[in-house]
Amino acid sequence: MKTGVQFGIQWAPTFIKSDAAGMWCDPWWGCCVVGDAQYSNQFQFNGGVVFRF
Numbered sequence: 001m002k003t004g005v006q007f008g009i010q011w012a013p014t015f016i017k018s019d020a021a022g023m024w025c026d027p028w029w030g031c032c033v034v035g036d037a038q039y040s041n042q043f044q045f046n047g048g049v050v051f052r053f
Helices: none
Strands: 002-026 030-052
Touching: none
Parallel strands: none
Antiparallel strands: 002 030
């Protein structure tokens, strides 16, 4: 019989919304609104013992 351990991590960033954070101006393309994105970060940690017969 052999034993071992197993671990896992998952990360899921989810986009929620974007707020206007100001203006950015370029001499060739003009001005545009710059956004400030907000995310919800979800983490999952798991682990366990593995037995092999």
